[in-house]
Each structure stands twice: as C-alpha cells, then as structure tokens.
Amino acid sequence: MNKKTIITILFAAILGLVSCNSDRVYEDKVEQVTVYVSAETGMFYNVPNTTLEEGMMIRGDDEDNYICVAFNTIAGFTYEKGNEYELLVKKTKLANPPKDSGSIRYELIRIVSQRKIE
Numbered sequence: 001m002n003k004k005t006i007i008t009i010l011f012a013a014i015l016g017l018v019s020c021n022s023d024r025v026y027e028d029k030v031e032q033v034t035v036y037v038s039a040e041t042g043m044f045y046n047v048p049n050t051t052l053e054e055g056m057m058i059r060g061d062d063e064d065n066y067i068c069v070a071f072n073t074i075a076g077f078t079y080e081k082g083n084e085y086e087l088l089v090k091k092t093k094l095a096n097p098p099k100d101s102g103s104i105r106y107e108l109i110r111i112v113s114q115r116k117i118e
Helices: 003-023
Strands: 029-046 051-060 067-069 083-093 104-116
Touching: 029 067, 029 104
Parallel strands: none
Antiparallel strands: 029 051, 029 083, 051 067, 083 104
C-alpha cells in the first residue's frame, strides 16, 4: 500500500470512531423539589407574544428570590390569589426541549401547605 492509501484509511477509521459518539441518547433529569408560591402576583413578558402578563411568583427551596411565571406553569396546580403555598413538585429538565418552549417542566405531586394572606 502506498502512503496516500494508508492516510485515507486512517482518516476514515478516525472519522468513524468520532461519529459513534454522536449517537448518544440523552435522558431527561427528573427530581422532586419543594416550590414556594407567593400570595402576591407579578408581571412577566410572554416571550412568544412579547406581551406583559400577570403571573404567579415562585421560588425553589434553595433560592432566595421569586420569579414570575405563567399561572399554568405547574401542571395539576390551580393558583388562587391571596394564598401562599408550599408545593412538592416533580421537576423535569428536558434533554431535548421543544424549540418553542422552556426546558423545565413542573408537575404537582401534592400541596404541602396553603395559607390565606390578608
């Protein structure tokens, strides 16, 4: 074999080995977390529509600040103004999220506590 043929074969072999890594299947990361929902609402920009909308204020157990999200962000949970909540939720970080929505999904497991704020 000549030198050119050997280089071509080596290049093809290396390319074949490298391309095998692109076939990995990534999985969603699922965990149970505590989420706190404020009795107060806030305003957020609905990105697809670029309109300012009212939403609920939530924060995770390990976070200090609330963020404003749509009322339907937590599947199975119905927010009532004037109530604060402690929720146990299933948080799913999507490995391959749709291009037109977020990469995290929340689903209510149970309401740990609910308190009316006056």
